[in-house]
Amino acid sequence: MKHRSPKKIIQRLMAASIAAVSTAAFAPFTANADCLGQNDFNDGIVLPWTAYSIRPAEQRFDTKDGSFNITIVNPGGYQRGGDSRWDLGIRHRNLHIEQGHKYKVHRELEASAEGELHTHIAGTDYNGVGVWQNNASNWDQGWDNVKIIQGKNSFDSEFTATKTIEVAEWSFQYGGAGSYQPMDCFPEGTVLKFDNLTLECETCGEEYKDAQSTPLPLGSHK
Known part of the structure; x- marks a missing residue:
């Protein structure tokens, strides 16, 4: 039997560990399962979901109690020098949507006040290309x-x-009064708790896994 030195054994174990971590970090999303990188926020991690705001709109966020919690400080909107409902939002980018495949969407939201919001799955180039609203x-x-x-x-x-979108996003919008709603989506100080967000492809196969295997860096723009 060939004898290996302790140094060689340690080097091999370290190499195997690095390879395992790298494979886990860059593995494609599993087909016929949830397409998202984060669902329930129980581990306190938000990414690849991100919160965004367009001045003067402002919001704060945290992951207390295992949900993605948003506090609306300033909803924005045209009366405050902003634009509309898209002045505040959260989104998950770097999704791949495949034409002809069937998807299931689930989302839960706990709100401290009644209001309204918009949500969609569309391309990130903002040219109106989308598949669901x-x-x-x-x-x-x-x-x-x-x-x-x-x-x-x-x-x-x-x-x-109805179409393939190479780089898509799932977005929620809840900003101020503007083009698509006559009043703010929610009053200032409202707390929104997003949880158990899933986007499941029921009919995707190998071509879907191939497309998901080389996503853009998180937060990037196409």
């Missing part, structure tokens, strides 16, 4: 906001992608 299976039918009650809200939707 709010609770509508047809993209063109989902422009209106969804009503949110004070307390716990839960929604389920399904859609079949």
Whole structure:
């Protein structure tokens, strides 16, 4: 039997450990399962979800109690020198949507005040390319906001992608009054707790896994 020195054994173990970590970090999203990099925030990690705001809109966020918690400091909107509902939001980028495949969407939200918000899955180049909005299976039918009650809200939707989007995002928008709503989505000080967000492809195969294996860096713009 060939004898290996302790130094050689340690080197091999270290190399194997690094390879295992690298494989886990860059493995493609699993087909026929959830497409997102984060769902329930139980570990206190938000990425690849991010919170964004457009001045003068302002928000704070944390992951206390295992949810993605947003506090609306300033909702923005045209009356405050902003634009509209997209002045505040959260989003998950670097998603791949495959034409002809069926997807299931689930989201939960606990709100400290009643209001409304918009959510969609679309391309990140903002040219209107999308496959799903709010609770509508047809993209063109989902422009209106969804009503949110004070307390716990839960929604389920399904859609079949009408096109392939190489770099897509799932976005929630809840800013101030503007083009698509006559009043602020929520009053100042409202706390929104997002949790159990899932986007599941029910019919994706090997070509989907190949497309997901080389995502763009987190937070990048196409």
